[in-house]
Amino acid sequence: MVERIEEVTTAMVEATELPDGTARVAPGRLFADVVHEHLDRLYGYCVHVCGDRTDAEDLLQDTLVRAMRSFDGLRDPEAARTWLFTIATNCARDRWRARGRALDTVPLEAGEPDDEFSLFTTIAIEDPFPYSDELHLDFLRLFEDEDVQAVFATMTPAFRAPLLLTTMHGFSCKEAAAVLGVPLGTILSRLHRGRKQLERGLWDYAVRRRLVTVSDES
Amino acid sequence: MIDCREAVRRMWPFLDRSLEPHPAEELEAHLETCKRCCGELEFSRELRGLVATTSSPALPDELRDRIELLLATVRDGGPDR
Numbered sequence: 001m002v003e004r005i006e007e008v009t010t011a012m013v014e015a016t017e018l019p020d021g022t023a024r025v026a027p028g029r030l031f032a033d034v035v036h037e038h039l040d041r042l043y044g045y046c047v048h049v050c051g052d053r054t055d056a057e058d059l060l061q062d063t064l065v066r067a068m069r070s071f072d073g074l075r076d077p078e079a080a081r082t083w084l085f086t087i088a089t090n091c092a093r094d095r096w097r098a099r100g101r102a103l104d105t106v107p108l109e110a111g112e113p114d115d116e117f118s119l120f121t122t123i124a125i126e127d128p129f130p131y132s133d134e135l136h137l138d139f140l141r142l143f144e145d146e147d148v149q150a151v152f153a154t155m156t157p158a159f160r161a162p163l164l165l166t167t168m169h170g171f172s173c174k175e176a177a178a179v180l181g182v183p184l185g186t187i188l189s190r191l192h193r194g195r196k197q198l199e200r201g202l203w204d205y206a207v208r209r210r211l212v213t214v215s216d217e218s
Numbered sequence: 219m220i221d222c223r224e225a226v227r228r229m230w231p232f233l234d235r236s237l238e239p240h241p242a243e244e245l246e247a248h249l250e251t252c253k254r255c256c257g258e259l260e261f262s263r264e265l266r267g268l269v270a271t272t273s274s275p276a277l278p279d280e281l282r283d284r285i286e287l288l289l290a291t292v293r294d295g296g297p298d299r
Contacts, residue, residue, distance in 0.1 A: 044274025
């Protein structure tokens, strides 16, 4: 990690130098201010994209280096959040490609089985809390943050990213489309499939952890 | 008139306020006549809230310290300046 940080620091210092050796001065806002404002959420996004904290740390550092190099191109301070998340997505895509994988792959089997699944209906049919007046809410109350995180980790990355960008990080669908570099229609489709995968994941998690008792676990 | 399947499909975009006005009006018209979908919309709202309020993984202190250090280094123009 120490070597990695030193390597990143060197790259970032180099990125701030103009060809004549003078320091590049970012207009308006300091790069550090932009990073400070979005650092925590950016790290959370990196973890969600990678599904692994060690990878996320490297992805975050790659993102900061690339962001530093292109900071002069950031004309609209209001766009800083979208800009940083877009860079993180592109860095993640490059990292996945280097490993022979594709970040945006949507396996044919990934969404199909879940498309007809309804968590709302399943809870009503299985009735895991027979004496509850708030059956559906009681189901959601079973989940602590770490449980929800565990379910996120089981989701297909191409479905997880749009869901978390729009729901957790507050991006509009159009902004999420820009961050992920896909058409708006693709985002809307993946949001639906992601939501279905989330519903299935929550139910399967609850059954597997025996948070609910069901009639037939098969 | 849209059916329940299509209504459910539109619920999260509706909650995201990303649904266009006409499809949103069709959903609202469906909800007026469908108690089940009203229940599912409320559940979708709560489920969306569960996702929205789930804490992101916290940035490790050690990594935060190192990033602060490198940002300070960059801001000061590098260790040799």
